[in-house]
Amino acid sequence: MWMSLWSEGFMQRALLATVLSGVACSLIGVLIVTMRLSFIGVCISHAAFAGALVGLHMGISPLISSIATSLLAAGVLGPLADKGNLSPDTAIGVVFSASIALAFLLLALLPGPKSEALGWLWGNVLTVSRENLWLLGITAGVLTLLTLLFFKELQAVVFHRELAAASGLPATAVFYSVLMCSGVAITASLSAIGGLLVFSMVINPAATAYQFTYRLSRLFLLSVLFAVLAGWTGLALSALLNLPSGAMIVLVSTAMLLVAVSLSPKRRFGGGGTR
Amino acid sequence: MKPPACELREVWVAYGKTPALRGVSLQVEQGELLGLFGHNGAGKSTLLRTLLGLVSVQSGEVFVEGVPVHQRYPPHLRQRIGYVPQILRVDAGAPVSARDVVMMGQYAQIGWGRLPSWQHHEAANRALQAMGIAHLADKPFGHLSGGEQQRVLLARALAQSPRLLLMDEPTNSVDWQFVRDLRKLIREVHEANALTTIVVSHDAPFLAGLCDRVVLMEGGKTLAEMPASALLTWVGQEFV
Ligand SMILES: Nc1ncnc2c1ncn2[C@@H]1O[C@H](COP(=O)(O)OP(=O)(O)O)[C@@H](O)[C@H]1O
Ligand SMILES: [Mg+2]
Numbered sequence: 374m375w376m377s378l379w380s381e382g383f384m385q386r387a388l389l390a391t392v393l394s395g396v397a398c399s400l401i402g403v404l405i406v407t408m409r410l411s412f413i414g415v416c417i418s419h420a421a422f423a424g425a426l427v428g429l430h431m432g433i434s435p436l437i438s439s440i441a442t443s444l445l446a447a448g449v450l451g452p453l454a455d456k457g458n459l460s461p462d463t464a465i466g467v468v469f470s471a472s473i474a475l476a477f478l479l480l481a482l483l484p485g486p487k488s489e490a491l492g493w494l495w496g497n498v499l500t501v502s503r504e505n506l507w508l509l510g511i512t513a514g515v516l517t518l519l520t521l522l523f524f525k526e527l528q529a530v531v532f533h534r535e536l537a538a539a540s541g542l543p544a545t546a547v548f549y550s551v552l553m554c555s556g557v558a559i560t561a562s563l564s565a566i567g568g569l570l571v572f573s574m575v576i577n578p579a580a581t582a583y584q585f586t587y588r589l590s591r592l593f594l595l596s597v598l599f600a601v602l603a604g605w606t607g608l609a610l611s612a613l614l615n616l617p618s619g620a621m622i623v624l625v626s627t628a629m630l631l632v633a634v635s636l637s638p639k640r641r642f643g644g645g646g647t648r
Numbered sequence: 649m650k651p652p653a654c655e656l657r658e659v660w661v662a663y664g665k666t667p668a669l670r671g672v673s674l675q676v677e678q679g680e681l682l683g684l685f686g687h688n689g690a691g692k693s694t695l696l697r698t699l700l701g702l703v704s705v706q707s708g709e710v711f712v713e714g715v716p717v718h719q720r721y722p723p724h725l726r727q728r729i730g731y732v733p734q735i736l737r738v739d740a741g742a743p744v745s746a747r748d749v750v751m752m753g754q755y756a757q758i759g760w761g762r763l764p765s766w767q768h769h770e771a772a773n774r775a776l777q778a779m780g781i782a783h784l785a786d787k788p789f790g791h792l793s794g795g796e797q798q799r800v801l802l803a804r805a806l807a808q809s810p811r812l813l814l815m816d817e818p819t820n821s822v823d824w825q826f827v828r829d830l831r832k833l834i835r836e837v838h839e840a841n842a843l844t845t846i847v848v849s850h851d852a853p854f855l856a857g858l859c860d861r862v863v864l865m866e867g868g869k870t871l872a873e874m875p876a877s878a879l880l881t882w883v884g885q886e887f888v
Binding site: 525583586591 | 702726729731742755761764788808
């Protein structure tokens with residue numbers, strides 16, 4: 374009976390959604406982990422969640438409104454982190470708490486049953502819509518293409534932004550583009566994995582891969598591999614045990630990270646201390 | 649007549665509201681090895697960053713090889729400036745090898761969406777060899793010692809085939825035994841590649857033994873200039 378589940382249409386869509394969001398999130402995750410932008414990533418994912426609720430309130434597509442708010446957050450945070458009078462941590466903290474507050478306010482004000490809104494909070498890969506699947510597919514495809522085309526530039530900016538700029542690379546444009554792409558990748562994955570969990574899907578596979586290699590190209594490959602592995606394992610467990618899929622996927626990826634850290638030849642947590 | 653390698657005219661630069669350069673004028677001739685000396689906070693690093701176009705110039709003019717760069721920096725000029733920055737804080741596990749770092753200097757010249765050609769790899773190999781670190785090429789950059797990292801960054805600058813070389817406090821991250829080697833190395837690189845070189849340091853003996861001419865900076869201004877041989881006497885008398 375359980376095996377027959379996999380041939381169901383909704384299950385195949387779920388498998389596809391997991392692969393696509395795994396690719397999108399983990400590519401972005403490698404950049405976020407190596408450029409140490411974790412807090413910016415958290416912030417963007419919560420802004421995306423608040424945006425989905427704004428959409429529900431105003432009767433527009435939550436997908437579109439969450440893309441708008443996450444791009445807004447990315448667009449505000451980049452310059453703030455760069456040259457604000459506030460320290461970046463403070464700026465991020467302010468945007469982060471404001472978007473959480475906005476999300477919960479909107480959640481409380483929402484009339485009637487809140488199941489759709491909670492769906493954006495927790496996510497459900499089994500009910501991913503057709504339009505969302507398209508968005509995920511396009512996002513994963515475009516991000517893969519961009520990563521290949523701009524691999525050199527990304528590598529240089531990951532290593533040292535000012536040095537990249539000094540040698541004539543458009544380092545600031547690359548940095549802001551990474552933030553914008555994070556916004557899109559996170560939003561596209563939102564309804565599959567949920568606003569509270571999507572961020573761990575960005576960080577965990579990249580941090581897991583970080584334990585095993587000193588090469589950026591392998592970091593991208595391993596990260597995608599771990600994301601898809603975590604996605605499918607989590608999905609299988611959730612179907613088997615009848616538990617929420619987003620939560621299972623994240624727990625599996627966390628377990629993978631813990632195992633990786635304990636096995637790591639580097640013995641270092643992703644993006645950890647400087648020497 | 650050749651234009652100066654680079655020139656600042658009455659340049660003001662500020663971080664927020666605090667000025668870091670207060671009307672600096674400086675002219676560096678082609679082929680010169682110039683030392684820039686001063687205490688911490690004097691504005692030396694900011695001067696280098698101004699030549700690289702990394703900070704915006706509030707007023708005044710900046711020229712590289714006679715071309716004004718303070719409004720729009722022509723990419724081909726910037727690609728030919730080798731820059732060895734002060735200290736790099738890089739995670740020990742960072743996913744870059746020494747060779748990657750050396751290649752990176754050429755990325756802007758290669759252009760996006762293209763793979764490096766064998767000439768670019770050759771340039772990197774030659775630079776690694778010239779710095780005596782060919783055997784470290786495939787090690788993670790974060791695993792190297794301060795002196796080794798310094799050589800990698802110098803190799804990176806060389807692989808760019810620069811015309812202008814800017815070094816910021818090269819003695820900071822290396823131990824005293826390496827300082828003498830470093831002086832020889834910079835001198836050799838400067839002469840072998842017919843460069844114009846600016847070396848920033850707060851280490852007077854190091855500059856005195858290395859440069860042709862030294863410019864002193866204090867409080868965002870140039871204070872004096874002298875032949876390098878006069879630096880130690882001057883420092884002993886006035887600059888303590
Ligand atoms: N990124 C920065 N933000 C704000 N102030 C800075 C920054 N970098 C340097 N400064 C200030 O500008 C002045 C000149 O600094 P700098 O050029 O680094 O001096 P030096 O290299 O001679 O030690 C100092 O007062 C320093 O505090
Ligand atoms: Mg300095």
